[in-house]
Amino acid sequence: MDDKNFAFLKELVETPSPSGFEQPAQRILRRELEGVADELRTDVMGNLIARIGGAGQDAPRVMLAGHCDEIGLMVKYIDDNGYIFFAPIGGVDPHLVPGQRVYVHTAGGRVLGVVGKKPIHMIEAKDRETVIKLKNQFIDIGSSTRAETQALVAIGDPVTFAVGLERLQGDRVTSRAFDDKMGAYIVARVLQEVRRRGAPPVELFGVSTVQEEVGLRGGTTSAYGIDPDVGIAVEVGFATDYPEMDKKDPGDFKVGGGPIIARGPNINPALFELLMRTAREDEVPCQVMGAPRATGTDANVMQLTRAGVAAALVSVPLRYMHTPSEVLSLADLENTVRLLAGLVYRIEDRKQFIPN
Template identity: 80%
Template sequence: MNDTDFAFLKELVEAPSPSGYEQPAQRIMRRELEPVADEVTTDVMGNVIARIAAAGEGAPRLMLAGHCDEIGFMVKYVDDAGFIFFSPIGGVDAHLVPGQRVLIHGTGGPVLGVVGKKPIHMMETKERETVVKFKAMFIDIGCSSRSEVEALVAIGDPVTLKVGLERLQGDRVISRAFDDKMGAFIVARVLQEVRRRGAPPVELYGVSTVQEEVGLRGGATSVYGIDPDIGIAVEVGFATDFPEVDKKELGEFKVGSGPILSRGANVNPALFELLMECARDEKIPVQVMAQARATGTDANVIQLSRGGVAAALVSVPLRYMHTPVELLSLSDLENTVRLLTALVYRIRDRGQFIPN
């Protein structure tokens, strides 16, 4: 990955964007997409939709979607002593929250705080054996009264963990919120590559969706508005190449071994085969995940929109999902961009995705 693309990825994943508060990330997406797209719009939900026109008339519509929202918190209540109580946004692991530095994103700018709880020395034996409930945690920003806090923070302000993107060894990187701003990044990169290569045989829509972590909401509304013939969700997938993971239950998926292609009821079989063909011809490593049910991603709502859409799910293997140290390989991102770009130029017509 070159320095320009890495800087874009870093800026995007570090921008605060809990579900319902995505516009700091979406402003970055609009900035990156406007130079390459024929049209960039933002709908009433906050989805950013970029379109590149097809080379000819009557072309099939292809939608690529990655959600830009992340898990986080929301300010709920401030007590008289200036301690801030909060609620999780999305699937936050309560084990990991105490002791974290956080940023509260108020109208006057970010406010630094720490998540506090009763020290272990003051806990009963039974308390030590259970997860601390969110209602027993609080944020301390150093104020001593409610009025001091209210001068800086308002009820409903979003909160994110104060961590960002860092390099490990090789091409491995860690950050909060790779789920799924990494997917939005890939969508933008595919549109950049398509613009560089020339007009595609499809009407191409790249979408940075919102509110996926609270119910696939932006994916549902954007696919309805676009009404695509083919739709692909770009997501993170569970890597299983670390201790204490049951590969018999999930399968074997390794960081650095290429994108994961889902196969099952949520995925159009002809589209899956076309993705596999692209991978073989372009010599792109891929991994296949068997998923017997709906995937729980934007691919689910894409498939079921209107009269049905030829859907697929392409995922990047990720360790430690929904933690402050999500880990992935930059080569997997690049290979996913290559795979999806190749796919764009292999779609001929709507009829090739009718099962037979």
């Protein structure tokens, strides 16, 4: 990954975008796609939709979707001493929150706070293994009264962990919110690559969807509006290459092993085979995941849109999902861009995805 694309990725994942508050991240994506897309618009839900027209008449409509929302917290109550109580936005693990530094994103800018916790010395032995419920945890911004906190923070303000993207060893990086701003990043990069290569044989829609973490909402509405023939969700997948992970259930997936291509009832079989052929012919390393049920991704809602869509799920292996320190490989991002860009030019006709 070159320096320009790394800077784009870093800016995107560090820009706050909890579900329902995605527009700061969408503005970054909109800037990167200006001059790339033939059409660029935001719908009433907040989904960013970029379109590149296809060559020829009646080209198949292909939708690539990566959601830009991240998990976070929301301010619910401020007590007399200025402490902030909160609720989760999406699947926040209560084990991980105490002791974290956080940013409260307010109308006046971000406010630093810490999630307080009683010292272990003062916790009775029988209670040390008990997880503190999120509703009983609190944020300390240094105020002494409710009025001091209310002068800065409003009920409903979103909160994110106060961490960003940093390099580890080799091509490994860590950050919060790779799930799934990394997917929105890949979608934008694919559109840039398609623009560079020239007019595709499809009408291509790249969508940065919203509110996936709270119910696949943006994917549902944007797919209905676009009415694609083919819909591919670009997501994170569970890496299982670290201690304590049981590979028998999710499968054997390695960070650095290439994108994960799902196979199962949520996935159109002809589209799966075309993805695999693209990977072989373009020499893109990949991994295959068995998905025997509906996936909990935008691929599920795209498949069930209107009269049905040929759906696929392509994921990047991710360690420590839904923590402030997710880990992935930059090479996996680049290989996913190569796979999806190559696929776009191998789609010839919408009828090729009808099972026979």
